[in-house]
Amino acid sequence: MEVIRFDSSIRDSIQIPRGVQLLEQEISAPTFTCDGICELPAPFDLAQDWVLFTQQWPHREPGHGSVEIHLAIYADHSFEMVCDKKRSNTSLGIFSGTLYVCDPAQLCWTRQNNPYGLTYVGLRWVVSRSDLAKEWQRLADGLSALTPGIPITA
Incomplete structure (x- = not known):
């Protein structure tokens, strides 16, 4: 699983x-909106x-032909994500500045580390599986121009 942790100052x-x-x-359920995205600077x-x-409770979308890149x-x-093909489980701490990939076809879920913690606010790019490497690199390069990032092995 691809993960890069950028400095939390990226939110600035x-x-x-x-x-x-x-x-x-x-917020009471996962919410998606495109409000104001076109006004953000590149690559956002x-x-x-x-x-x-x-x-987010455990869920999957079988037959989903794309993957999602998220920036927290x-x-x-x-x-957490369970990969059926590899029979493995991926656990990842997500904090401000984390860039990561989610495969909606796999069982996945997200929970707060602290019950009185932050509401997750992030950006999502939905890309075809065949374009994942190219889009990941484009985003990583664009974000690296703003702040240093540390690749994380997950």
């Missing part, structure tokens, strides 16, 4: 739109949507 490069801030205050402006949640803007969470 992103102006979270007021509409997203308001959603964050009333090509994200599909903002993702907000406190936790505000987070103090743990992400």
